[in-house]
Amino acid sequence: MSGTRSAPLTALARTAEPHTALRRFLALDAVVTGVNGLAYLVVSGPLGRLLGVDGALLRELGVFLVVFAGAVGVLASRGRPAPLPVRLVVEANLAWSVLSCVALAFWLSPTSAGAVWTVLQALTVTCFAALQHFALKTTQPSIY
Secondary structure, rough: HHHHHHHHHHOOOOOHHHHHHHHHHHHHHHHHHHHHHHHHOOHHHHHHHHHOOOOOHHHHHHHHHHHHHHHHHHHHHOOOOOHHHHHHHHHHHHHHHHHHHHHHOOOOOOOOOHHHHHHHHHOOOOOOOHHHHHHHHHOOOOOO
């Protein structure tokens, strides 16, 4: 049964091994998050103007994202990532998505580009969380 359940995810990850699929989804998250964080750090001024977000906030977010990406990258480097840290990554990704939307609705006053960027990155992070969650489920023994 778990082979059938994991087929779409392992096909998406281009591997038949569920642990490898999970590691690839974690690694992709680490790379995308790290690049985003570095961009926030290195070009916070121009990005802040484009997005309508304070450059200092982008730098702070950049530091967080680089550290988070590093931790996710370490987790992805494990042959069989432990379930609890993977769950924490999934939950952190979901929290990021929700907080991004809450900030957009109640706190930030971005440009149109900033509003679109905020929604797109929240959707991307939600997709990472979903992929990681379902990949983790395929690595766990079925209770049925």
